[in-house]
Amino acid sequence: MNRRRFLEVGLMGSMGLLAATAVPTLALAQTAPNVGSVQQLVIAQGGGALGDAYRKAYFDPFSQLTGVKIVEADSDAAKLKAMVESGNLEWDLAQLDAGDAASVGKQNLLEPLDYSVIPKEQLITDTAQEHYVIADVAGLTVAWNTGSVTGAPPSSWSDFFDVNAFPGRRGMLKTAGQTLEVALLADGVDRAALYPLDVDRAFSVLDRVKSSAVWWDSGAQSIQLLLDGETDLSMMWNGRIQQPKDDGKPVDFTFNQSLLVADAWAIPRGVKQKDAAMQFIAFAMRAQQEAIFSQAIPYIGPNTSSTNSLDDTLKAKLPPSPQVGTTVLQNFGYWADNSTALTDRFNQWLLT
Amino acid sequence: MAVDLNVSAERAANRRLFLLSVPLLVTFAALFMYPVARVLWRSLGDNGLSLIAYQQIINTPVYQAVMLTTLRTAMLVTIICLLLGYPLAYVMSQAGRALRLVLLVLVLVPFWVSLLIRSYAWMVLLQRNGMINDTLRQLGLIASPLDMMRNPFSVAIGMTHALLPYIVLPLFAVMLGIDRRLLQAAASLGAGPVAQFWRIFLPLSLPGVVAGCLLVFILALGFFITPSLLGGPRDTMIAMLVAQETSRLLNWPLASALSAVLLTVALGLYVLADRLVGMDQALWGGRRT
Numbered sequence: 001m002n003r004r005r006f007l008e009v010g011l012m013g014s015m016g017l018l019a020a021t022a023v024p025t026l027a028l029a030q031t032a033p034n035v036g037s038v039q040q041l042v043i044a045q046g047g048g049a050l051g052d053a054y055r056k057a058y059f060d061p062f063s064q065l066t067g068v069k070i071v072e073a074d075s076d077a078a079k080l081k082a083m084v085e086s087g088n089l090e091w092d093l094a095q096l097d098a099g100d101a102a103s104v105g106k107q108n109l110l111e112p113l114d115y116s117v118i119p120k121e122q123l124i125t126d127t128a129q130e131h132y133v134i135a136d137v138a139g140l141t142v143a144w145n146t147g148s149v150t151g152a153p154p155s156s157w158s159d160f161f162d163v164n165a166f167p168g169r170r171g172m173l174k175t176a177g178q179t180l181e182v183a184l185l186a187d188g189v190d191r192a193a194l195y196p197l198d199v200d201r202a203f204s205v206l207d208r209v210k211s212s213a214v215w216w217d218s219g220a221q222s223i224q225l226l227l228d229g230e231t232d233l234s235m236m237w238n239g240r241i242q243q244p245k246d247d248g249k250p251v252d253f254t255f256n257q258s259l260l261v262a263d264a265w266a267i268p269r270g271v272k273q274k275d276a277a278m279q280f281i282a283f284a285m286r287a288q289q290e291a292i293f294s295q296a297i298p299y300i301g302p303n304t305s306s307t308n309s310l311d312d313t314l315k316a317k318l319p320p321s322p323q324v325g326t327t328v329l330q331n332f333g334y335w336a337d338n339s340t341a342l343t344d345r346f347n348q349w350l351l352t
Numbered sequence: 353m354a355v356d357l358n359v360s361a362e363r364a365a366n367r368r369l370f371l372l373s374v375p376l377l378v379t380f381a382a383l384f385m386y387p388v389a390r391v392l393w394r395s396l397g398d399n400g401l402s403l404i405a406y407q408q409i410i411n412t413p414v415y416q417a418v419m420l421t422t423l424r425t426a427m428l429v430t431i432i433c434l435l436l437g438y439p440l441a442y443v444m445s446q447a448g449r450a451l452r453l454v455l456l457v458l459v460l461v462p463f464w465v466s467l468l469i470r471s472y473a474w475m476v477l478l479q480r481n482g483m484i485n486d487t488l489r490q491l492g493l494i495a496s497p498l499d500m501m502r503n504p505f506s507v508a509i510g511m512t513h514a515l516l517p518y519i520v521l522p523l524f525a526v527m528l529g530i531d532r533r534l535l536q537a538a539a540s541l542g543a544g545p546v547a548q549f550w551r552i553f554l555p556l557s558l559p560g561v562v563a564g565c566l567l568v569f570i571l572a573l574g575f576f577i578t579p580s581l582l583g584g585p586r587d588t589m590i591a592m593l594v595a596q597e598t599s600r601l602l603n604w605p606l607a608s609a610l611s612a613v614l615l616t617v618a619l620g621l622y623v624l625a626d627r628l629v630g631m632d633q634a635l636w637g638g639r640r641t
Contacts, residue, residue, distance in 0.1 A: 077600075077602060078598055078599050078602060081602055081604075100600070100602075103601070103602060104602065174585070175600075214502065215502075215584070215585055217580060228479060228481055229480065229481045230479050230481070230501075339600075339601055340601055340603060343596070343601060344412050344414055347414045347418075347588070347593070348412070348413065348414045350585035351414065351417050351418070351586055351588065
């Protein structure tokens, strides 16, 4: 996911902050990470409500425990590439879209992560990779406008791609990534057998909805289209729809079969303070910190125990992990290898 | 003798003028030519020299289709801007001071509003439950909403709205400079208003037409936000693909190669227009010594 997704979610951030201040955030009996003599870490992140949640759950507590000052910067995969190639490193650590992290890692622009420091065994399967580790997980869900979809709402991707049962315009993400996966899930592909993607099958499923598709590029666009009635159903990241739903707007969604997409922490290659950066990442993997994070924004952290301390109403708003729900984690490595070819094919398909 | 003195004096004058332009040329070279050269160099691959990016462009039909869409849209928008902008500039140049000021403000104020906001505003106007459809339905003129979004229509509207000032202002400037007395002279020789316009005014305004059209066309070629927000998948323009390759796919050689192709096409069209219309003559008219 990219930072544009979070730019409009200020309301959600403040609601999250209200909820979060009710929970004590004392660093009782916490071991301080060992940062050596490092004074300051520069961390690039995507901004918006996500940045606020990072600050509350990770940056501020880390600073309190270790005395390290955290300076924030704007995250951008292209900028990271330019920085590493020119040798002019401005960041110690970056939060990136997980797909971007995978592809940047493949281009040898990231430091390999030290899993003797970062507790890999506490994390959801496949979230800890060689060059990046998942920071937070959101769900791509089936959403609908309750005003236009009267009767039984769609409950799965098969319903979403069924133009007979659910006529009307569908908001769809204008990238190959995520769109191809949900097309396959709609056609009955088992989530364990999703990758490598059966691309031909996915495109034939997409053909079914082509004439009723309304393509969007950004999260802000997707929710606006649904609220305006420009779309009757939509692919939607849960973070975008939770606040309007809570506000009483006529929109709803389901976590069934949700495709889990993610942000990742990564360290640009050549960073001098990488040991301290690893310590920060390990800190961000702590269940206690991730619980605070999930209260600030409806995403989950990769620690399998992060939601244990949360109450049920809050848990219902969070994307279920694949172990607990019917969700499936996107395979970022697959996209690092195949995004070029599949994007070309997807663009071609869009044109015809 | 007198002729030789004139020539060397003229050469000295030219040299002085050239020296005056050196700071600009140096800035231009450093801040524009050099980065463009770097981008073009990047198109030959991340390491060493290879033509893979260009091969990819040739072998993937997507890029050719998008290039054609881009050229077609840019040409359409240029023509519409000319048809709308010429009368507007004409009225502005002939009007009294008060009306001229009002019209100038009406042209400039939207120009100063961010392009992104204007594109969103068009979405609000044109969408199914948007202002235009709602108004038409309330007036009883239509039964079901018109499909005005995500097609070439909406893209053309958005881009024309954004690019109109670029043709109105040069035209206005040129038209202001046309001597009214030439038209009076034509009248005294028996020309009616139509002939005055067709045979005197229009040819004299041609430099403005050429400059404005060129500006609008080149800008339209590189347009990105407006077709992205207002257009459907079939209205994809080349700049959108360049952005995709640069920011998401991080395939900089390909992005650079696409940019190089766009640059070549634009320059090629300029050369073609020059052959057909005589750009130098059209732009500078009889004013060049």
